Amino acid sequence: MTSTRNRLYLLLALVCTAGYIWLFINLPNAESSPDVCMIKHVTGIPCPSCGSTRSITSLLHGDVTGSLFWNPMGILILLIMLIAPVWITGDVLLKKQTLFSFYQQFEKTLQQRRVAIPAIALVLLNWIWNIHKGL
Template identity: 55%
Template sequence: MTLDRGRLYSILLIACLAGYIWLYFSITKNFTENKSVEVCLIKHITNVPCPSCGSTRSIISLIKGDLIGALNLNPLGYIIAIIMVVAPTWILTDLFLRSNTLFDFYKKTETFLRKRKYAIPLILLVIINWIWNIIKGL
């Protein structure tokens, strides 16, 4: 499924907004420390962590300046944090300048990732991260 520009920008902005709200909720209510709220359906149903389990705690560690702690919790936290900072800024810049630089980047990235020689190693990295999450007992 190929997205058009408006739909891609809307999805990214809504996802980032939801992420900001969840981070605020997690930081102010301190739910990530006492684990009283579990939002991962995979872990809740199977008792096995998913590849992204620990991402919220990883981003919170990044916010607090604990770079090693964030990496140990889940390396995907770095990627998610970068997207949450860059995407809204890039979208607003594109809208202000009436350009399509983010959308063009998305289309090129999607084409790039459809190639097996790039997709397979990235899928393997996600699987390795998943195994690491299981071994760590997240």
């Protein structure tokens, strides 16, 4: 059990670090459009999470409406990036696994049909909006 916990924490920490480095590179120019998305390169259509970098950078520049316009998912990502490092450090220092149990609970909740279907619908709606905006 501890190995899965440690694997999850390592993965989260890696993703957060990558996210912060990525944000640091892109912070100076909020309106630019960094092209790393595979879907966009292959099909020419933006993916559901395209625009989240621009969303976070405009939020950090104080532009909340712009952030919501680019991609509401960006705010969610920023929240995870702010909370996860603190939570991981706390868990590792106190030798607990509160984040791991939260993660398992979250997985279980999301697998229920009455949660999953609205979530999928929201992501699809956001995706349609993304394509309409032409990110």
